[in-house]
Amino acid sequence: MKKYLKTHEWAELNGKIATVGISNHAQEQLGDVVYVNLPEVGKTVKAGEVFCSVESVKSASDVYAPVSGKIKEVNKALESTPELINKSAEGDGWIAKIEVSNPKEFDNLLDKDAYDKFVKDSE
Amino acid sequence: MELKKTPLWSEHKRLGAKMVEFGGWEMPLQYTSIIEEHKTVRESAGIFDVSHMGEILVEGPDTLRFVDKLITNSVSKLKNGEICYSPMCYENATIVDDLLAYRFSETKVLLVVNASNTDKDYEWIISQKHGYNVNVKNLSKDYAQIAFQGPKAEQILKKISGVDLSKISFYTFTLGQINGINCIVSRTGYTGEDGFEMYFQPDAAVALWRKLIEIGGKEVKPCGLGSRDTLRFEATYMLYGNDIDDTTTPLEAGLGWTVDFTKPTFNGKEVLLRQKENGVSKRLRGFEIDGGIARHGYEIFDGEKKIGHITSGTKSPTLNKSLALGYVENQYSKIGSEVLVDVHGKKVKATVVKTPFYRGSVKSK
DSSP, X not given: OEXXXXXXXXXXXXXXXEEEEEOHHHHHHHOSEEEEEOOOTTOEEOTTSEEEEEEXXXXXEEEEOSSOEEXXXXXXXXXXXXXXXXXXXXXXXXXXXXXXXXXXXXXXXXXXXXXHHHHHHTO | OOOBOXXXXXXXXXXXXXXXXXXXXXXXXESSOHHHHHHHHHHXXXXXXXXXXXXXXXXXXXXXXXXXXXXXXXXXXXOTTBEEEEEEEOXXXXXXXXXXXXXXXXXXXXXXXXXXXXXXXXXXXXXTOTTSOOEEEEOGGGOEEEEEESTTHXXXXXGGBSSOGGGOOTTBEEEEEETTEEXXXXXXXXXXXXXXXXXXXXXXXXXXXXXXXXXXXXXXEEEOHHHHHHHHHHTTOOOBTTTBSTTOOTTTTTOGGGOOTTSSOOXXXXXXXXXXXXXXXXXXXXXXXXXXXXXXXXXXXXXXEEEEEEEEEEEOTTTOSEEEEEEEEGGGOSTTOEEEEEETTEEEEEEEEOSOSOOOSOOOO
């Protein structure tokens, strides 16, 4: 089940590995994504901290880590086809897989309904 | 402060545009996708609402002499019906704004200026008119403006044009009817493609906008400020506030071709003459960035030494490369020079390349 941050990232836990990316709402707001500054594999990230950036034609946007842990894998396809994020932000356009150090952090994230409501209320 | 709206604001909303603040105006950033809109202009034609641009009219017996004092280019050397692009400088040769000067006659010139600078420009122009017999009016509220740009612009616009568009050569204008309304029609633009800019009464804007979309069919898209910026960037047209401002001179920006040193006097002449003789210390250059995207304000280095800054940058939709404009110390300005740009704390390689990055269908004189 996907969970969300108010800063518009998502994470989905599968065993110890969380797949993370930016929300569909975030990609709509960004417009055409032209570059993804992927994090380094092996790097340790902390929940709530910037761990990479996504660039649209107009601007660069920081991406916050939804959970703490170690980067196990990054989505190499984004290097040549960053527009995958526009086509499928919450699917093929995932950014990284993180080996989570504290699965409890997931409890702090929003479920889809709460996130959708947050997006709607902030419009 | 409430944002200003152009007469086409409701059309943008109706088309579902993403709106942004720009220079005090609420303007469309994009309707569908910046890249799609960009490509439509390069391949066929796009329609832009540029009604936010300012129009300042100079009239009176000393018009040519006065405008020639204000700008670095020369309206005295134009014929009636011709246009020139020019920076307008302070006495220290830094730039107040860049503009188009439309010469109607010896006693009438219309200056088209950047939206966000209109009030500043008007005040500056008024402050300069002592001793000149001219009348200066800010007519910005009286004009809506639509730019119709792209290699197919002429053949499409022809369908609703009461004037022979083929007779309007590059950087000239005529008065005539488009869609049955009186317009100033010029073959000018800010995209690097052939095309026209039309100035007319604001209450005719919606009808003309809709007509252009109708007759354009699949070949025409409404385009927002996002693609306007990427298009002008590829063509290496200056964006005031990014690439030029009140800390840069026309010679530093590579706009020497717009400076007419044969004029007896103009604001900034002494400083520009000195720069011409002694050389400039910094120079605006194009860069190809090796990894990441360099944006306005990013710093340029030679090793640890800061040698300049980026003024504009994006991934070029046409060339599919990460490109940027920026000022570097003169010694690094040779084509092929390699420098470093700090992109999110990482120093990436950047190479000085020739500009313009891209030449479109734009005509030459």
